[in-house]
Amino acid sequence: TTVFVSGATGFIAQHVVKSLLGKGYKVVGSVRSASKGDHLKGLLNSNDFSYEIVEDVEKVGAFDKALEAHPEVSVFLHTASPFHFKTSNPEKDLLNPAINGTKNALNAIQAHGKNVKRVVITSSYAAIATSTKEIDNTHTFTEKSWNEVTWEQATKDPVAGYRGSKTFAEKAAWEFLELQKPDFELAVVNPSFVFGPQAFDSEVKDSLNTSSEIINAILKNGPDADVPASKGGFVDVRDVAAAHIVAFEKKEAVNQRLILNAGRFAGQDILDILNESFPELKGKIPVGKPGIGPSITSTLAKVDNSKTIEILGFDLIGLKKTVVDSVKQILDSKK
Numbered sequence: 001t002t003v004f005v006s007g008a009t010g011f012i013a014q015h016v017v018k019s020l021l022g023k024g025y026k027v028v029g030s031v032r033s034a035s036k037g038d039h040l041k042g043l044l045n046s047n048d049f050s051y052e053i054v055e056d057v058e059k060v061g062a063f064d065k066a067l068e069a070h071p072e073v074s075v076f077l078h079t080a081s082p083f084h085f086k087t088s089n090p091e092k093d094l095l096n097p098a099i100n101g102t103k104n105a106l107n108a109i110q111a112h113g114k115n116v117k118r119v120v121i122t123s124s125y126a127a128i129a130t131s132t133k134e135i136d137n138t139h140t141f142t143e144k145s146w147n148e149v150t151w152e153q154a155t156k157d158p159v160a161g162y163r164g165s166k167t168f169a170e171k172a173a174w175e176f177l178e179l180q181k182p183d184f185e186l187a188v189v190n191p192s193f194v195f196g197p198q199a200f201d202s203e204v205k206d207s208l209n210t211s212s213e214i215i216n217a218i219l220k221n222g223p224d225a226d227v228p229a230s231k232g233g234f235v236d237v238r239d240v241a242a243a244h245i246v247a248f249e250k251k252e253a254v255n256q257r258l259i260l261n262a263g264r265f266a267g268q269d270i271l272d273i274l275n276e277s278f279p280e281l282k283g284k285i286p287v288g289k290p291g292i293g294p295s296i297t298s299t300l301a302k303v304d305n306s307k308t309i310e311i312l313g314f315d316l317i318g319l320k321k322t323v324v325d326s327v328k329q330i331l332d333s334k335k
């Protein structure tokens, strides 16, 4: 079986590709340049991996050539989407690439992927949770919940822009399914903040992908920095990779949205784990107010993803392990 993975160089996608190869799948990854493709090929060190260049997922027909070249592809995992907040124009830099990238992928599959039977789209918890409800602890989100962010809100600031980009892109995928009635079946994964080690130690850089940088920044900002304001749900990247595979392997996942969320965290919880687990960080990172994390996360909405957990059939890695494994890799890389 050959699996196509868009955005193969990404933090999550590298784990997905590595897991697929480990399970005996052949993988075709899309990357933005030959140098990025060669770099990834070197890391993976496998003849079962090849790449196609898709410089920009937003361009009309972006995936057509890549799929034409690989009629053997029977599973398509669409992970490529911008995840950053460095923009003054969320419509141009976040919304349009996410939405058009998704439409281009699905159109290419429809036109050129005659053997594609299963498609998985990497959406986000951002497409599930409306921000005003996220801070209401009487509210419960489930796999049926949709972020009610409007286009107007999404064009106004980068955070709403990113959340809108994931919401509208996922909606476009389900609409495509309804209108085009394609031959393939769809499943969607909706991860909350993804933590955990990079797929390869050598991928640890000064600055990491947006979610990993939440933890990395603590190590860089010194003991007098503010306690990280981030709070929300988390999931380990290794579980996210495994879930992408379940999403196309299992019949039960067809037409489902899988909320990948192992629990809640506040910045203080991360500090507490680091201060307890890494004596060498004493005096180098903030202490904050140890133990108050739960009083912060208790103000957040509940997440009921029991349906997802049943479909996945495995236990999700907890906060301590995901944080410790992330930081251990970063500290080791500096030795």
Ligand code: NDP
Pocket: 007, 008, 009, 010, 011, 012, 013, 032, 036, 054, 055, 056, 057, 058, 079, 080, 081, 082, 083, 097, 122, 123, 124, 125, 166, 190, 191, 192, 193, 194, 195, 209, 210, 211, 212
């Ligand atoms: P990364 O930034 O590491 O990966 C994003 C990937 O998409 C990169 O390979 C990037 O290529 C590619 N990409 C972005 N924009 C374009 C474009 N216009 N054309 C072609 N390729 C593009 O982030 P993650 O691995 O964290 O994210 C992967 C997916 O998971 C995204 O869809 C994201 O929204 C989703 N997600 C992530 C979460 C997290 O906490 N990490 C949580 C929930 C969902 P390049 O680097 O070369 O620019």
